[in-house]
Amino acid sequence: MVAVLAVAIGLALAMLVANQAVTGKVAELNASVGTVLTVNPAGGQGFEGGGEPLTAAQAATAAAVPNVTSVVGTKALRLRNAAEAAAEAASGRTGQGGPGGQSATSVTTSLTAAVDAGTLGNRNQAASGASGSGTAGSTQAAPSFSLPVTATGIGAEVDSTGKALQLTQGTGLGDYTATSTGALLGTTLATKNGLSVGSTFTIKDQTFTVKGLFDAGTAFGNNALYVTLPTAQTLAALPGELSTMIVTVNSMENVDAAKTALQAALGSDKADVTQGQRNLQTAISSLDSVKNISFIAFAAALATAGLIILLIMVMLVRERRREIGVLKAIGAPNRTIGLQFVLEALVLVAMGSVVGAAIASFASGGIASALISSSSNTTAATGQRGGPGGFPGGPGGAFGGASQLLTSVTASASPGIIATGIAAVFGVAIIGALVPALLTARIRPIEVLRGE
Structure with missing residues (x-):
C-alpha cells in the first residue's frame, strides 16, 4: 500500500x-511578444512591395489609440561594403535595392557582412534583377554576390520585434530620439570585422563608434547593427520617414481591439497592422x-x-x-x-x-x-x-x-x-x-x- x-x-x-x-x-510569452503589433506601409513590408512610407505624424496617431502604451518607429537601411560594391559596379552587376528606392551601393560601409551569401544568397540576389547573371540554359557560372548588412534606426532600446535588446557588452545609445555617432553591433558582425566596444567604423564616410554588442540569437539577427532613428533617417536622406512602427498594447486581452482601432485610425490604404507573431495565440x-x-x-x-x-x-x-x-x-x-x-x-x-x-x-x-x-x-x-x-x-x-x-x-x-x-x-x-x-x-x- x-x-x-x-x-x-x-x-x-x-x-x-x-x-x-x-x-x-x-x-x-504574454509579457514579451504577446502584446506587440507591427505597422508596415500598406502594400509593403521591409524592402518588398510598394505603397507610401510611414511618417512621424502617423506614429503620433497610433500613440493616441486606446490601450496602446508605446509606439517605436524604425528606419531600415541596407549597407554594402564599399570595396565589394565598387567591384560589383565595375563588373556591371548591381545588388538589391536599398531603402526608399535608393540603390544599395549608395549606402556604403567599411563593415563586411558576417554571413556568406552562399547558394541561397547568390540565387536570391541574382533573381532580384541583377545584371550579369546569365540566361536560362547558359553555361556561364553564376556571379558571386556579397550580402548587405542590416542597419536599423530605432527610437528606443528594442529590436525590430519590440523585444529589449540583449546587450552582452557595453551600453545603449542613450537618447534614441537624437542624432548620434554611436552604434550597437551584433556579436558575429563585430567578430567578423575585428571590432569591440570603443572601436570605430564608417557608414557613408561618417565615423561611428561601437557603444555596445548584442546577441539576437540567430546568425541573420547578429549580422546587423542599430543606430538612433534620426541617424538612420539622415543616412537615408529621408527625414521623418519610417519603415515600420512597433506598437505595444497594455495587455494580451486588448490586442485584437487595439489592432482594429489602429487599422481604422491609420487607414487600410495607408498602413497594414499585423501581430508580431501570428501563431502566438x-x-x-x-x-x-x-x-x-x-x-x-x-x-x-x-x-x-x-x-x-x-x-x-x-x-x-x-x-x-x-x-x-x-x-x-x-x-x-x-x-x-x-x-x-x-x-x-x-x-x-x-x-x-x-x-x-x-x-x-x-x-x-x-x-x-x-x-x-x-x-x-x-x-x-x-x-x-x-x-x-x-x-x-x-x-x-x-x-x-x-x-x-x-x-x-x-x-x-x-x-x-x-x-x-x-x-x-x-x-x-x-x-x-x-x-x-x-x-x-x-x-x-x-x-x-x-x-x-
Whole structure:
C-alpha cells in the first residue's frame, strides 16, 4: 500500500511541476511578444512591395489609440561594403535595392557582412534583377554576390520585434530620439570585422563608434547593427520617414481591439497592422490546455493519494477498535485518539513522499513533454490545410512557429514546487486519517468492548 501511495504522490508532484512550468511559459510569452503589433506601409513590408512610407505624424496617431502604451518607429537601411560594391559596379552587376528606392551601393560601409551569401544568397540576389547573371540554359557560372548588412534606426532600446535588446557588452545609445555617432553591433558582425566596444567604423564616410554588442540569437539577427532613428533617417536622406512602427498594447486581452482601432485610425490604404507573431495565440491556447490538463491530473492524483490513505486508516482503525475502546474507557479524549492515527498517517505519507519526490524528479520532464506533444499534434491536426503542401507546421499554417514555443517548455522539479506538493499531500493525509479515527472515537466504549 505504501508503494502504491508513493506512485500516486509521485504522479501528483510530477503533474504539479508540469503545471508550474507551463504557467511560467505562458506568463513569459504574454509579457514579451504577446502584446506587440507591427505597422508596415500598406502594400509593403521591409524592402518588398510598394505603397507610401510611414511618417512621424502617423506614429503620433497610433500613440493616441486606446490601450496602446508605446509606439517605436524604425528606419531600415541596407549597407554594402564599399570595396565589394565598387567591384560589383565595375563588373556591371548591381545588388538589391536599398531603402526608399535608393540603390544599395549608395549606402556604403567599411563593415563586411558576417554571413556568406552562399547558394541561397547568390540565387536570391541574382533573381532580384541583377545584371550579369546569365540566361536560362547558359553555361556561364553564376556571379558571386556579397550580402548587405542590416542597419536599423530605432527610437528606443528594442529590436525590430519590440523585444529589449540583449546587450552582452557595453551600453545603449542613450537618447534614441537624437542624432548620434554611436552604434550597437551584433556579436558575429563585430567578430567578423575585428571590432569591440570603443572601436570605430564608417557608414557613408561618417565615423561611428561601437557603444555596445548584442546577441539576437540567430546568425541573420547578429549580422546587423542599430543606430538612433534620426541617424538612420539622415543616412537615408529621408527625414521623418519610417519603415515600420512597433506598437505595444497594455495587455494580451486588448490586442485584437487595439489592432482594429489602429487599422481604422491609420487607414487600410495607408498602413497594414499585423501581430508580431501570428501563431502566438495558438501556442498560448495549446499551453493553456496543457496547464488545465496537468492541474486536473494533479488534483486527481492528490485525491487518489487521499483515498489510499483513507483506506489504509480505515483498515487500521477497524483492526484497533478494541484499543480505541480501552482508551475511551480510561478517559482518553477524542483528539488524543485522532492525533495518534494522524501521526501514523503522516509517517506513511513521509515515506511515500520521499519515493514520490524521486519519481517526480525523473518523470516530470517526460510527462510534460508527452502532454505538450499531444496538445501540439491535436492543434496541428485541426489546421493541416494551413501550411504549404498541406503541412500544418509550415509558414502560414494554423500552428506554424508555435510548435517551437511549445517545445521550449522545460519542467524542473524545484524544491519549492516539491515542497508545495508535499504540503498538499500532508493536508489530504490529515483529513484521510481523522475521518475514520473520529468516527470510531464517537462510539461508546461499552459497545466496542461488547462487540469484541
